[in-house]
Amino acid sequence: MKKIALFLLVVFFAVIGFAKTNLEVLWMGWPTDKVMTLVNEFQAANPDISVDVQLVPYTQLFQTIEVRLSGNSSTPDVFIVDGPLNPSYAIRGNLLALDEYFSEEELEPFFDSSIETATFDGKLYSIPYTTSSVGLYFNKEIFDEYGIPYPPETPGERLTWEEVAEIAKKLTIDENGDGTPDVWGLIIEQIDRPYQLLPLVQSLGGEVISPDGLSTAGYLTSEEFLKAADFYWNLFNGWKVSPQGLNNSSISREYFGNGKAAMMLGADWNINRLAEFEDLEYGLSPHPYFEGGIAVTPTGSWHVGINANTKNVAASVDFVKFLTSKEALAEWNQLFGHLPARQDSYDLLEEEFSKPEWQILLYEMDHTAMARPVTPGFLQYELILRETFNSIHYGSDPEQSLKDAETRIDRELRKFK
Amino acid sequence: MKKKNKISKKTIIIFIVLAIIGLIYFIPLEWVTASSLRPSGSLYEYTEPLNMETFIPVNITFENYVNIFTQQHFGRALMNSLIVACSTVLLTLLVSSMAGFALAKFDFPGKKIVFAIVLITFMVPFESIVIPLYLTVSALGFINTYAALILPGVANGLAIFLFNQFFSEIPTEILEAARIDGASWFRIYRKIVIPLSVPAIITVIVMVFMFQWNSLFWPLVATHSTRLEVVQVAISANRMTEATHWANLFSSAVAGSIPPMVLFFFLQKYFVRGISGTGLKS
Amino acid sequence: MFLCSIFRGEVVFRDKRAAWLFIAPALAFLLLFKIGPICVSFVESFMMTSYSGAKSFVGFENYIYLFKHDPVFWNSFKTTLIYSVVLNPLIVFIALVLALLLNGSQKFVKFFRTLFFLPTAISFVVVAVIWGVVMDPYYGLANSFLKMIGVGAQPFMNSTSQALLCIIFISIWRSSGYWMMYFLAGLQNIPESLYEAATIDGANNFQKTMKITIPLLSRTMSFVLVANTAFNFLTFAPVYILTQGGPNGSTNLLMYESYKSAFVNLDMGRATAISSILLLMIFVFTIFELRITKANFEY
Structure with a gap:
């Protein structure tokens, strides 16, 4: 008996010792070879853990996560989380609270706004990965050609939206008179995304959702929201300085990059992406604000979370710690140009970030960045608000559209009360 | 002249x-x-x-083509899609043609219910059954295997419907004569019905092949290893949140359309008037 | 009734055991991978799911909500109807014409068949990019061309009146060659002898097509009508990728609403209620189309 027990014990430890933990990771479909560099490094450092990474194309990402998590599945062990979706996954029990696995010291280097985004009901549900910021890109050649002085290119100095509108009117140019401008004044890169549009409201001091994140009645039709929405409506319908229907970030950049727009309100990644347009000479000015208001910039991006039902907590935590380390985030930045969500990573990237355009965005992240609203119903909030902005940009009455949006959003938010 | x-x-x-x-x-x-x-x-x-x-x-x-094969494992994705599509085609041909034959030439109690089942299966959107389907396939232990990609694709009401429509045109007298000569049902199916239905078989091959070749959402849900990545996933991966790699997107789409094109090009030679027509419907 | 009209095999054999043996494998697959999940989804349309995943039975509430209170349902219903009424007949007609033109054995036939089929083989993500660029309202190829011939630039997908037509056009471009294939296959079953007899009787090509080809294609026709109707009602990729239902809801098809309900609003009850309504619409449409076309088949 003893011998058998001993034998079993040996076998047991042998299995424990040698069995590879298999970690399933659901990640976004950035180019495979690049994503795999980091994963391979982790594999090399942790030979007892094998990582199986699935790269899901962005257009299918959220529905794939929904299906994969259905039925409280224990896999994927680790998955990519869009910052504002933290509460949605947390409230449904899909994300593991990470407070006991990450010390305060370990969380210290991350941007406050990103940690705030990942916190719901006092618990931390994911580790910030990348973050983002937005500025006003402008085409120097077009400004030169029509004798308009450049917008300020120093951190913290910015135009007002009123000034931007005036410049945009002057730089919307239809040289051959065919009714289609050859140059548009201003492009909003993500034309209808609350990410880029809410700061207009916030610049006027407006709130975009109730403090508990469960109601929008009165918030979307506040004086500030309506003023911002009117300004937005005018860009496309009143002053006609912005082209309609650019519903894809890549297409917006194609317009700006090919000299079809004088200015573009765009996110940080354009700094790297615009390098593809060899003839383009552009400058970056800090995010505009409304006269009499305050400067507000969008921020936040992707996080990494651990499935609450995972059977491999320890390995998952190891992987997440590796992936969100100072070095890994710096390396990710060099691969993709995404802004690291932790401040100390920038120490490793000094050369890159000493460039003036990055200085402008870093200043914004320290001083003016405001996270998107924290609500378990962000998916619904974002979709409906996006459809509403889309309608307004096509000419719908802003007030009526926003009133409808309040009704629709609040109906969806009811289920979280 | x-x-x-x-x-x-x-x-x-x-x-x-x-x-x-x-x-x-x-x-x-x-x-x-x-x-x-x-x-x-x-x-x-x-x-x-x-x-x-x-x-x-x-x-x-040709650098865009070189890139997708050297950097993005496009070859592996093509291979996976070929394996999945071809296996699904073979299984579906067998299973659906048998069912189509029974529905076209037999009368039996419960036939109407079977008809209804066949029709409904392709009238309900995939998106609304994907979660229960995922749970079923998961319970069977198929997740992350070729089986998860292939077997649900074999359940194809449209193929049964198509075979049924074609087999209905085969004159019953021929089958009756064979039956009187003592042929078994399976022999009749194999030796008479199938040889007379070449255009239908070709059509089902292309239909099932295209269905699997173009599927994107189910492969993402049912498998999670990059080694099982299929063509549409590989193509779509070139469109990211904030950017699109146009050159690779286009080269992968063109490369990804070649297998179905070749398949169709060679199979369409069976769509020639008169190849199977004579003898039927006279 | 409806079922019989589609599956009108001349049934003669009554060997029950043989019939079930032939059907069993297919039925097993269908029950496991289709009917099972469909039943779950149908039951779901009478349930409400809370955010925590708890389900409760609510009777017809999801349906009543859609019909009575939902602010977007009726617009989407109307859009879906218009889309199908225009697209279904058009696509079947074009596919049939292409098949008739390409039913010969001339040298160029193979090339054209493959050309028309090819759009089906291109990934939809790329189809969307292609037509997005071609129909770009400001700098697209189509407008460059229209300006050149003096028609003037069109807003295409930026306009509430043109967006749905653009989606219809793209759907036709993408799938008419695919449906052409079914007609080509169906044409092979028409015996050459009938045409020879008609030629002797002095019939011209048009008469032959109307009196022989079309009537004898009726089984293929009913297949294409049923399959194509279901397919069009359930496809939403063009809308999802190209217009997101806009501008102002003018391309907001029901299937896209159902999809958003399921995966964005996490409201499976509404999503499955919509798909049940779609199933009903497909049935009604199919019966209607079969009636109409059958009337034309009488000769």
Whole structure:
């Protein structure tokens, strides 16, 4: 008996010792070879853990996560989380609270706004990965050609939206008179995304959702929201300085990059992406604000979370710690140009970030960045608000559209009360 | 001589009509192919003003094709899709043609219910059954295997319906005669029904192949290893949140359309008038 | 009734055991991978799911909500109807014409068949990019061309009146060659002898097509009508990728609403209620189309 027990014990430890933990990771479909560099490094450092990474194309990402998590599945062990979706996954029990696995010291280097985004009901549900910021890109050649002085290119100095509108009117140019401008004044890169549009409201001091994140009645039709929405409506319908229907970030950049727009309100990644347009000479000015208001910039991006039902907590935590380390985030930045969500990573990237355009965005992240609203119903909030902005940009009455949006959003938010 | 002239005149008219319609089909495809042969660059660079360069790349390069095969494992994705599509085709041909035969030539209690089942299966959107389907496949232990990609695709009501429609046209007398000669049902199915249904078989091959070749959402849900990545996933991966790799997107789409094109090109030789028609419907 | 009209095999054999043996494998697959999940989804349309995943039975509430209170349902219903009424007949007609033109054995036939089929083989993500560029309202190929011939630029997908037509056009471009294939297959079953007899009787080509080809294609026709109707009602990729239902809801098809309900609003009850309504619409449409076309088949 003893011998058998001993034998079993040996076998047991042998299995424990040698069995590879298999970690399933659901990640976004950035180019495979690049994503795999980091994963391979982790594999090399942790030979007892094998990582199986699935790269899901962005257009299918959220529905794939929904299906994969259905039925409280224990896999994927680790998955990519869009910052504002933290509460949605947390409230449904899909994300593991990470407070006991990450010390305060370990969380210290991350941007406050990103940690705030990942916190719901006092618990931390994911580790910030990348973050983002937005500025006003402008085409120097077009400004030169029509004798308009450049917008300020120093951190913290910015135009007002009123000034931007005036410049945009002057730089919307239809040289051959065919009714289609050859140059548009201003492009909003993500034309209808609350990410880029809410700061207009916030610049006027407006709130975009109730403090508990469960109601929008009165918030979307506040004086500030309506003023911002009117300004937005005018860009496309009143002053006609912005082209309609650019519903894809890549297409917006194609317009700006090919000299079809004088200015573009765009996110940080354009700094790297615009390098593809060899003839383009552009400058970056800090995010505009409304006269009499305050400067507000969008921020936040992707996080990494651990499935609450995972059977491999320890390995998952190891992987997440590796992936969100100072070095890994710096390396990710060099691969993709995404802004690291932790401040100390920038120490490793000094050369890159000493460039003036990055200085402008870093200043914004320290001083003016405001996270998107924290609500378990962000998916619904974002979709409906996006459809509403889309309608307004096509000419719908802003007030009526926003009133409808309040009704629709609040109906969806009811289920979280 | 006179008759020959008449035929060629008709042929010329048909050709001209086809050429005009064909342009609408051809131009966008040509544009993608041309774009896939340009050095990676901007999307609108050659669209305005419209000129020869819009359609004919000046500096032809194959680097976009080299890239997708060397950096993105596109070859593996093609292989996976081929394995999945071909296996599904074979299984579906067998299973659906048998069911189609029974529905076309037999009367039995419960037939109407089977009809209803067959019809409903392709009238309900995949998106609304994907979660229960995922849980089923998961319970069977198929997740992350070829089986998860292949077997649900074999459940194809449309293929049964198509076979049923074709088999109905086979004169029952032929089958009756064989039956009187003592042939078993399976022998009749194999030796008479199947050989008389070449166009239907070809159609189902292409239909099932295309269904699997174009599927994107289910493979993402049902498998999670990059080693099982299929073509559509590999193509879509070139479109990211904030950027699109146009050159690789186009080259992978063109490369990904070649297997179905080749398949269709060679199988369509069976769509020639009179190959199976004689003897039927007389 | 409806079922019989589609599956009108001349049934003679009554060997029950043989019939079930032939059907069993297919039925097993269908029950496991289709009917099972469909039943779950149908039951779901009478349930409400809370955010925590708890389900409760609510009777017809999801349906009543859609019909009475939902602010977007009726617009989407109307859009879906228009889309199908225009697209279904058009696509079937074009596919049939292409098949008739390409039913010969001339040298160029193979090339054109493959050309028309090819759009089906291109990934939809790329189809969307192609047509997005071609129909770009400001700098697209189509407008460059229209300006050149003096028609003037069109807003295409930026306009509430043109967006749905653009989606219809793209759907036709993408799938008419695919449906053409079914007609080509169906044409092979028409015996050459009938045409020869008609030629002797002095019929011209048009008469032959109307009196022989079309009537004898009726089984293929009913297949294409049923399959194509279901397919069009359930496809939403063009809308999802190209217009997201806009501008102002003018391309907001029901299937896209159902999809958003399921995966964005996490409201499976509404999503499955919509798909049940779609199933009903497909049935009604199919019956209607079969009636109409059958009337034309009488000769």
